[in-house]
Amino acid sequence: MSKPLEASKWHEKMYQAYVEQYWLAEENERTDCGIILIRVDRAWAETLEAVRAIVEPEDGIAVREFAEADRHQAAFLLFGASWNRAHYAALRIKRLLAKMADGAYSILLASAADQAERNPKFFEALTDLFEQAPPDPNLILFHELYQSNETQSVLLVDSDEEVRRYLQLRLQMKGYRVLAAGDGKQGLDLFRQEQPDMVITDLNLSGIDGFHFLIRMHREDPDAKSKIVVFTDNREEDTISRCFKLGVADYITRPFSPVELEARIERLL
Numbered sequence: 001m002s003k004p005l006e007a008s009k010w011h012e013k014m015y016q017a018y019v020e021q022y023w024l025a026e027e028n029e030r031t032d033c034g035i036i037l038i039r040v041d042r043a044w045a046e047t048l049e050a051v052r053a054i055v056e057p058e059d060g061i062a063v064r065e066f067a068e069a070d071r072h073q074a075a076f077l078l079f080g081a082s083w084n085r086a087h088y089a090a091l092r093i094k095r096l097l098a099k100m101a102d103g104a105y106s107i108l109l110a111s112a113a114d115q116a117e118r119n120p121k122f123f124e125a126l127t128d129l130f131e132q133a134p135p136d137p138n139l140i141l142f143h144e145l146y147q148s149n150e151t152q153s154v155l156l157v158d159s160d161e162e163v164r165r166y167l168q169l170r171l172q173m174k175g176y177r178v179l180a181a182g183d184g185k186q187g188l189d190l191f192r193q194e195q196p197d198m199v200i201t202d203l204n205l206s207g208i209d210g211f212h213f214l215i216r217m218h219r220e221d222p223d224a225k226s227k228i229v230v231f232t233d234n235r236e237e238d239t240i241s242r243c244f245k246l247g248v249a250d251y252i253t254r255p256f257s258p259v260e261l262e263a264r265i266e267r268l269l
Helices: 010-024 044-054 083-100 120-132 161-173 184-194 210-220 237-245 258-268
Strands: 033-040 062-068 073-079 105-111 153-157 177-181 198-201 227-232 250-253
Touching: 010 033, 010 062, 010 073, 010 120, 033 044, 033 083, 033 120, 044 073, 044 083, 073 083, 073 120, 083 105, 105 120, 120 161, 153 161, 153 184, 161 177, 161 258, 177 184, 184 198, 184 210, 198 210, 198 258, 210 227, 227 258, 237 250, 250 258
Parallel strands: 153 177, 153 198, 198 227, 227 250
Antiparallel strands: 033 073, 033 105, 062 073
């Protein structure tokens, strides 16, 4: 296994390694490449050594490792590993992280797509999504998120840039055309211009407060052609009731599971 490399742009290191491996192999010998990304908040050194033991090279599988010790995250490229083989390794690592990292971890599984050697954006999207992901016990399956077709549109309105960017990345990879606004006024302008299929909004907005934003959308779209989802940390019953009276289709509270959020979006659309 290669030694860990410190790099601020580890997606470029992964892409370079993939290209090198791809062109070194004969055309009829080019194989699958499983990709596992991990990040832990606790016991970094000990956890990394334990993960290495799980992804050791074996017959037909070569491993490249890229680690960022200061950020407690690492990537493992498993050349020659099928999706099933990489998935099995990821599940073993997930069980390990649940014990050693005490729940404060993230893990992502991917498989290099066709023509990935010509597509550095694949690796950039992979790492960008992962770096924005909050700690989550769920295994992030990147192959289910990364899609090239954009059909239905979603407008995100949230003053928290980090949350907004993370959700934007995940929804784009699910195939949605995503619009983003950092305040209520910008959100209302985009709503009027784009008439999105769905609006996901927080209630704590600047420019136009959340309830005013809901009222304006309800007036301009009385038939609810755009599905409205409130995504907030407000759990008060009166607030929830008021939102549904304003035509809201779903009400999701934070903290949240990205998998559950995506499932509820799919159900509405």
